[in-house]
Amino acid sequence: MASSLIAGAVSLLLIIIAGYVIATGILMVAETTVYTQMDVSYNQELIKQTDISMDYSWDSGTLSLNVFNNGSTSFTSKDFLNMDLFTYDSVNKTRRYSKANCDPFNVTTASDIINKGMWDPSEVLLVNISLTQKPTWAKFVTPNGVTATASVI
Structure with missing residues (x-):
């Protein structure tokens, strides 16, 4: 009984850590994408304003x-x-x-x-x-x- 309780707790802890790692990776990729899109938009706006x-x-x-x-x-x-x-x-x-x-x-x-x-x-x-x-x-x-x-x- 105690071993299944420990196995359940370890499994839950691993699921939480894996979720944190995946969420952090997705947020980092999303943040990089947003900054890149902002840079591209800024450069396109400068081109439009240059004559x-x-x-x-x-x-x-x-x-x-x-x-x-x-x-x-x-x-x-x-x-x-x-x-x-x-x-x-x-x-x-x-x-x-x-x-x-x-x-x-x-x-x-x-x-x-x-x-x-x-x-x-x-x-x-x-x-x-x-x-x-x-x-x-x-x-x-x-x-x-x-x-x-x-x-x-």
Whole structure:
């Protein structure tokens, strides 16, 4: 009689511990899923709020781009490291330039009015790059994937 009582108590304790472990695992997975969905939604909202356009000038080996922030997204100085410029010309074909790994890629904000060191809405970003060949087109890409393209004729 005592052994069946002990076996029942141990069985009940094992069921409670197993339920706790399973519930904790499910809650952890659910929490991770919720945070991931929130991050994806936030990034999609930033993409929707980002709108850029650009114009260019070519002067003796220097391509100068004026990139206009027409949306409502601000970019920090860390974001400048993740901005890319792609150019295409008949000699070098497509080339990628990034502030993170290319010295001639100089980014400065022309009208830094509100938050110094950030690229805020309605501000202009000046991008200068030294090139040996005049490109046919240039594409500027923000860190969240929004692009602006200009035909350099």
